[in-house]
Amino acid sequence: MSDGLVWLGTPAFPQAARKALTDTQLRRNLRKATGTIRDKRLRVSAELDDWEQLRDSAAALKLRTLRHLDRYLEQLEASVTAAGGTVHWAADAAEANRIVVELVKATGGPDGGTREVVKVKSMATQEIGLNEALAAEGIAAYETDLAELIVQLADDRPSHILVPAIHRNRAEIREIFRTRMADVPAELTDEPRALAEAARLHLREKFLRAKVAISGANFAVAETGTVLVVESEGNGRMCLTLPETLITVMGVEKVVPSFADLEVFLQLLPRSATGERMNPYTSAWTGVHEGDGPSTFHLVLLDNGRTATLADQVGRQALGCIRCSACLNVCPVYERVGGHAYGSVYPGPIGAILTPQLAGVGRGSEDGADSLPFASTLCGACYDACPVKINIPEVLVHLRAKVVDAKRGRTVPTMESLVMRAATQVLAAPGRLSMAQKAGALGGRLVGRGGRIGPLPGPFHAWSDTRDLPVPPAESFRAWWQRTHPEETGR
Amino acid sequence: MRVALFITCFNDTLFPETGRAVVSLLERLGHQVDFPLGQTCCGQPQFNTGYRPEALPLVRRFAGAFAGYDAVVTPSGSCAGMVRENHPLLAADDPGLRRAVEEVAPKVYELSEFLVDVLGVTDVGAYYPHRVTYHPTCHSLRMLRVGDRPLRLLRAVKGIELVELPGAEECCGFGGTFAVKNPDVSAAMLADKMRQVLDTRAEVLTAGDNSCLMHIGGGLGRLRTGMRTVHLAEILAATEGPASTEGGAR
Numbered sequence: 001m002s003d004g005l006v007w008l009g010t011p012a013f014p015q016a017a018r019k020a021l022t023d024t025q026l027r028r029n030l031r032k033a034t035g036t037i038r039d040k041r042l043r044v045s046a047e048l049d050d051w052e053q054l055r056d057s058a059a060a061l062k063l064r065t066l067r068h069l070d071r072y073l074e075q076l077e078a079s080v081t082a083a084g085g086t087v088h089w090a091a092d093a094a095e096a097n098r099i100v101v102e103l104v105k106a107t108g109g110p111d112g113g114t115r116e117v118v119k120v121k122s123m124a125t126q127e128i129g130l131n132e133a134l135a136a137e138g139i140a141a142y143e144t145d146l147a148e149l150i151v152q153l154a155d156d157r158p159s160h161i162l163v164p165a166i167h168r169n170r171a172e173i174r175e176i177f178r179t180r181m182a183d184v185p186a187e188l189t190d191e192p193r194a195l196a197e198a199a200r201l202h203l204r205e206k207f208l209r210a211k212v213a214i215s216g217a218n219f220a221v222a223e224t225g226t227v228l229v230v231e232s233e234g235n236g237r238m239c240l241t242l243p244e245t246l247i248t249v250m251g252v253e254k255v256v257p258s259f260a261d262l263e264v265f266l267q268l269l270p271r272s273a274t275g276e277r278m279n280p281y282t283s284a285w286t287g288v289h290e291g292d293g294p295s296t297f298h299l300v301l302l303d304n305g306r307t308a309t310l311a312d313q314v315g316r317q318a319l320g321c322i323r324c325s326a327c328l329n330v331c332p333v334y335e336r337v338g339g340h341a342y343g344s345v346y347p348g349p350i351g352a353i354l355t356p357q358l359a360g361v362g363r364g365s366e367d368g369a370d371s372l373p374f375a376s377t378l379c380g381a382c383y384d385a386c387p388v389k390i391n392i393p394e395v396l397v398h399l400r401a402k403v404v405d406a407k408r409g410r411t412v413p414t415m416e417s418l419v420m421r422a423a424t425q426v427l428a429a430p431g432r433l434s435m436a437q438k439a440g441a442l443g444g445r446l447v448g449r450g451g452r453i454g455p456l457p458g459p460f461h462a463w464s465d466t467r468d469l470p471v472p473p474a475e476s477f478r479a480w481w482q483r484t485h486p487e488e489t490g491r
Numbered sequence: 492m493r494v495a496l497f498i499t500c501f502n503d504t505l506f507p508e509t510g511r512a513v514v515s516l517l518e519r520l521g522h523q524v525d526f527p528l529g530q531t532c533c534g535q536p537q538f539n540t541g542y543r544p545e546a547l548p549l550v551r552r553f554a555g556a557f558a559g560y561d562a563v564v565t566p567s568g569s570c571a572g573m574v575r576e577n578h579p580l581l582a583a584d585d586p587g588l589r590r591a592v593e594e595v596a597p598k599v600y601e602l603s604e605f606l607v608d609v610l611g612v613t614d615v616g617a618y619y620p621h622r623v624t625y626h627p628t629c630h631s632l633r634m635l636r637v638g639d640r641p642l643r644l645l646r647a648v649k650g651i652e653l654v655e656l657p658g659a660e661e662c663c664g665f666g667g668t669f670a671v672k673n674p675d676v677s678a679a680m681l682a683d684k685m686r687q688v689l690d691t692r693a694e695v696l697t698a699g700d701n702s703c704l705m706h707i708g709g710g711l712g713r714l715r716t717g718m719r720t721v722h723l724a725e726i727l728a729a730t731e732g733p734a735s736t737e738g739g740a741r
């Protein structure tokens with residue numbers, strides 16, 4: 001189940017998170033998994049003494065490409081076409097799905113077309129809900145990445161960009177295979193090797209049979225028309241080379257100007273993603289070649305909210321993302337709630353800035369997407385980890401302002417906006433602040449005991465359920481200063 | 492050098508002892524400190540929650556109150572970060588204000604930065620005979636990059652037993668309005684932070700921001716752990732002899 005950018009039925013983040021927090025197994029799995037990747041990433045990135053310069057280069061490359069995106073995309077279209085591929089443009093998810101469905105149908109013989117495709121793990125096709133669109137036309141899409149296969153078999157949703165089944169442990173995976181995989185070996189253990197072998201046998205036959213493969217792309221080179229997929233398991237290589245027809249769905253922001261630019265990204269991506277110096281399989285292809293690989297290649301260039309995001313000078317940074325998921329692995333919020341609470345194929349810090357932008361920020365609704373920019377303490381760990389230096393905290397605060405601004409002018413203002421306005425009223429004048437301090441000190445004394453304020457009712461419970469509050473002191477600093485420095489008028 | 496104290500509205504109202512500690516510490520080091528009474532708040536809560544127009548008058552007030560000082564010291568990493576990083580951004584559309592902000596913002600220092608970088612001291616002559624652990628708050632760590640300055644100051648304190656905090660660089664879960672907007676995630680992060688803090692068996696947890704300390708201390712207090720939270724300034728201000736400004740409950 002990967003039903004599009006924003007999942008229907010997911011509540012706003014705080015509610016979804018509350019539910020996720022009660023899942024002990026999930027929290028244990030996440031702590032272990034993210035902790036391991038985090039340490040590995042730190043180790044291998046420290047090996048490169050030009051790591052920071054690489055990050056700077058990557059950020060500069062991405063921003064430059066985004067500034068001239070139209071030009072690079074046209075160049076990409078020309079070079080892919082010249083190499084024997086066909087380029088399609090899709091404005092939104094529905095159009096992209098329609099294009100792919102038609103292409104798949106067209107590959108069959110007179111009996112009505114191909115009824116199955118193999119897939120390489122791809123965020124773009126999840127974003128548009130391609131598997132569901134194919135299923136609606138009677139076409140089965142088989143995910144071939146191990147973790148993606150687990151999610152698909154369990155009728156589950158992905159919870160991590162790179163490790164979609166990070167919320168599952170070995171025992172759970174064994175159970176999913178036993179109950180959902182038709183050709184499961186009789187004596188399946190929960191040894192990683194045994195699980196991988198079962199998946200391999202299950203997939204092998206599908207690879208050999210499939211006429212059509214569908215992939216995403218990590219990069220596409222405008223200059224040469226070369227498309228790249230970076231992966232670990234080799235399933236991608238099988239999909240990209242065995243079938244007759246290859247259809248790649250790619251977000252328009254994945255284009256890079258020249259082949260040489262890959263030098264930067266291919267050093268950063270595997271180290272940031274899995275903590276490896278180099279990932280096991282990097283496949284690159286340029287159009288089609290007689291007798292070598294697929295004989296037909298289609299590239300679907302997907303907008304789906306990207307050009308709207310591009311128009312926002314601060315928000316557009318999010319389009320530089322290379323989907324390494326380092327920001328997820330270091331995020332203290334993600335580590336505790338997992339991916340599902342974000343209600344989108346893009347979870348974690350990148351999801352919190354990308355999903356609302358692709359969906360259209362601040363349409364005034366209280367739905368999941370608008371709650372995401374607030375799902376962060378702004379601790380900044382993601383910014384430090386991001387290989388393309390996306391200033392995620394900056395974009396989060398920027399989007400918060402957009403969400404708040406969208407709600408302004410409502411006939412009934414939100415409670416929060418009233419509080420914020422009142423606070424500014426008080427803080428705009430030191431005299432008013434002094435008075436508020438005196439009132440607060442008195443109020444605190446009335447409810448506090450032994451210097452602390454315990455659980456409180458009403459709007460204060462969100463804080464006081466788990467934390468005591470200090471009783472405000474009888475004398476503020478300002479009052480103390482004026483008492484002890486009467487000679488100074490100050491300003 | 493004309494030095495002003497930016498107490499922050501939060502410390503002004505809830506933790507005046509931290510401000511008194513900064514004053515006595517700097518006076519002990521031979522520096523006269525001013526407290527411009529026109530100051531209120533840096534506008535961080537408004538800005539970080541998405542209320543930019545509401546933050547703007549506070550930016551203007553700040554720039555006016557602190558104009559003309561050589562240095563502005565504040566016992567808050569996150570407020571120092573707000574002024575240095577975000578005031579220029581908020582003032583961008585108003586040339587007059589922008590000039591005023593560009594003048595003041597670079598002179599705003601978090602306490603440990605001011606002591607180590609501007610005054611060039613690490614041994615401030617403090618005495619604090621307690622077992623202490625230090626939590627580097629996110630904004631001082633990743634926005635201001637204070638690095639190990641606070642630890643260098645603490646290591647030079649006489650009588651102190653400084654213990655390392657495991658997982659120190661992980662956020663405590665406060666995050667300003669995050670603690671109220673996402674109370675459950677905030678509490679979960681707090682629980683993990685408290686576990687690490689308690690594991691150190693320290694008597695005192697210190698940091699450069701009372702907001703994070705109020706959050707962690709509020710959790711420690713609720714559980715009656717007996718561990719105290721004390722702002723870095725109060726430890727550095729403490730001396731031998733009659734008990735000086737020690738922190739109250741947070």
Ligand code: SF4
Nearest residue numbers: 321322324325327386
């Ligand atoms: S935002 Fe940065 S760290 Fe996060 S997935 Fe994208 S590239 Fe990686």
